[in-house]
Amino acid sequence: MLSRLRVLANLGNVARRFVHTKEKGKALLLNPRTNKGMAFTLEERQILGLQGLLPSKIETQDIQAARFIKNLNKMEDPLEKYIYIMGIQERNEKLFYRILLDDIERLMPIVYTPTVGLACSQYGHIFRRPKGLYISILDKGHVRSILDNWPENDVKAVVVTDGERILGLGDLGVYGMGIPVGKLCLYTACAGIRPRACLPVVIDVGTENTALLKDNFYMGLYQKRDRTQLYDELIDEFMEAVTDRYGRNTLIQFEDFGNHNAFRFLKKYREKYCTFNDDIQGTASVALAGLLATQQVINKPITEQKVLFLGAGEAALGIADLIVMAMMENGVSAEAAREKVWMFDKYGLLVQGREQGVDSNQESFAHSPPNQSVKSFLDAINVLKPTAIIGVAGAGRLFTEDVVKAMSAINERPVIFALSNPTIKAECTAEEAYTWSEGRCLFASGSPFDTVTLPDGRCFKPGQGNNAYIFPGVALAVILSGVRHISDRVFLEAAKALAEQLTPEELDQGRLYPPLSNIREVSLCIAVKVMEYVYRKGMAFQYPEPLDKDAYVRSKVWSTDYDSFLPDMYTWPEYASKPHKMF
Template sequence: MNRPARVVAQSTSSDSPQGMTLLRDPLLNKGTAFTEAEREALGLRGLLPPCVLTMETQAQRVLTNLRTLPTDLEKYVALNALHDRNEALFFRVVVDNIDEIQPIIYTPTVGLACQKFGLIFQRPRGMFISSRDRGQIAEILKNWPYSAKLIVVTDGERILGLGDLGANGMGIPVGKLSLYSACAGVHPEACLPIVLDVGTNNEELLNDPYYLGLRERRLTGEAYDSFVDEFMQAARKTFPGVLIQFEDFANHSAFKLLHKYRDEACVFNDDIQGTAAVALAGLFSALRVNGGKLKDQKILFLGAGEAATGIADLVVSAMMAEGASEAEALRRNWLVDSRGLVVGGREGLSGHKLRYAHTGQAPISDFLTAIKTLKPTAIIGVAAVGGAFTPEVLEAMAELNEQPIVFALSNPTSKAECSAEDAYRYTKGRALFACGSPYDPVTLNGRSFVPRQGNNSYIFPGVGLGVIASGSKLVTDEMFMAAAHTLANCVGKEDLAQGSLYPALPRIREVSVRIAAAVADVAYQRGLADGPAPNDVKALVQSQMYEPHY
């Protein structure tokens, strides 16, 4: 996967892209880096300034311009324009400056970009399949010019913590797939972002003159189910063996779709399974600091949707692997939703919450009281309720625990449960902290803390690469468990000493290789892979990675 699927020959053969056609193809365009010989052979003389620049000079020019822009949204737009005209240069800039660029092309900036999608729209990327296309989806997918190995698809109903953004949600699949290529080397040509536009119930968008999606109420019920099923069948037929990642579907759709397709198709839901793996890896790292065992922890979740129950399910499996019974493990995981503590007998509980609706506990309406009553060792925020981890909450956790585990995982930043500075300040520097949005280092009482994001980008790129490299027919929970252990093992003692529960982001390609190899190992061991296991799984993974260069 380290070479482009289409190669520009240095000839004038009729089947080679030439002239302006070549310059307008982002997968092949090199801009001012085309050599004198290439310009002569490919009909580019006069179409470019005479100076030939190296890729390194081009990249530095991009960064120089980028750093003069006053807002992150303007930087997002500039990078998006680069992506549209020169894929290799775009990914070179991202790979070499991942700490600086990832927060721009993904969280937290991508949330605002989705909200402003119609206003900042430049060129279409990916595919928009609407409910008006029912009965024709297979034909429409044939319009995609490349052979997709990986699809990230959303219906835009629950974009990050921002809610229903309809077709504006396209920014999420585009951003996710950019990270697949940058963080794990999945070739851009293998990646297909898709929005299933089934309408929106967002009144603001319905009245927005720049909104580019269907101006209709959301499709629901059997009509929605049959539409998604048509898409699933068509996608698998058009792109045999394709890996499909469900992204930012609302709870009621996310669980249903995952359960419907996970045993018959190569699919996963990053909000449920990817979030679970990265959170579990963070817990493993935190326990290396305080010396505890996972099976002895009591975890209280603020949130009871896809992320919370996904994390809880994987934590339960990990606790059981340490010797706890299922009943014991379940009892150590509690959920708080908008109505308070999830307990047995409460009316109106949806299916995914029932597993954690414990009996014998009186209802509790607020999070702080739940902490004082249950005495958790860890709190995990995944409800997108900004500021919910108040000073009182953090102080209560510090009173109960010598080193409280505090994960404020919601994003974008406006939805974060607390800032890194507050987490450390109100626990007197004792919190083992992870965040969903980036924060600068914090200095408290002469000690410097370096918080790191519990970002799914540590997990899903490597999982996807491992699945693609092995040709796995399914994506299993065992693969996410392997990914969590591998990620935790990538965290060094130096990281832990400065409060970092995840490895430094510039190591992400190394981390993704290790995760991909672990995932592929599971596929081979379980008979899910396409063919026998190679002698060196890691070498197989690395051989398929895309490197952005000319």
């Protein structure tokens, strides 16, 4: 034992010289990136000044994960679960992602939709410690210096929101920070992108939410949302500051901006920066993947679908544009493809010359009015006779029993996508869709629903059209291939790659998407397919081109295994001249 302690002491002296720039002692335990809790080995505790700061037991990560799950299972309230899970992220990053990956099907609805919406609405009330970067309109002219305050120097992906349209909850201002934080958790959990390479940002220009402006716990500016030219200048400055610090091909994902700003920023920046809007392009890709999956069930190609949207905002228009692109790839003209897509919003059917008008983003899907009168969504179904209805209005239960039965009368296998989030905003539940259609519908939702068992004993596992199937894999491919501008075609390729991963058994169960439990493998496969496409089309700038892209992608995946804090002894000058054993 005495000999062992002498070796540890000598080794400690060497290690202290070697790791003089590293954190040691309690600082290691307070940093979630370095904290391993009781998993620090005896040698690490001796060398890094941790002896006595931890109980004597040395635990495995397995035991730590089991403790977490045991505690989580005692909780019933979703918000309580969110606070507990995100608290682990604040204390032990690798354990957090290990736990998330182990049971992602159960935990994703907590760290992301639908519970993240509830967490955002209460963000100031459950606030523990800041995550990400907060940039306000008052910081205009100093954004670059604020970015310098972020401690990481190798950021590859930024998710930014201004909090104006958080899920289906509306304007939550800086409370919207929960969305970029949650999105980037999935960058890591689903696609293995290093957490330190991810930066969540909220742009604070005020809020129109009068309840928040009266809330003592609100954390943002107490002012109405700035809609002047200063807002645009702030976003311009932010985009330039990010790429100035981290590089021109830094991925910037826009999230939950208001409809008007979402479309114009995408148009303004897409050819200048490496950027995409998940609400427009990510939602489009996952919805199209669901439609492509239905082809395998009903043997009806995408070109024979006639789609009616409930809603005509950024999600509907993004999906519609990608459907048109998919039809065009299969030989249909753009004009003919658009004729197969209709929209119904709060003002009624989207048609030319309607009293409420049509904005510039909607014009290509505003058709001549049909011969018959259409006053309701049910009327639209009976007149237009769509094969698929897609709900993205965020207005609640508008896929009524009459609507579903009308679709079932027109189609042997009606396609019903209730994609609005969170769950309370869904157009119908899975149970309602399967029951009212007598089990004939092909159903997908934005929020998760449990398995549905009909009175005759048939069971259906509803698919969740979750953007998390798309954006992590796309982001990984973009980062690894050095793409500078992200085309809509990338999201078409991602949709096709997602649909291809369904097995016949999963389709028989009623699934239109692979199980969420397999999302890491799904994301990696999408990344490979997207990389193959961008290199083939000359869109990649990272060379030499990997010959085996699958092996290359998998080699870059971040591991949740704990790092060793003991450097190789043979790299140390004092020990390099002769062999040594640690004990």
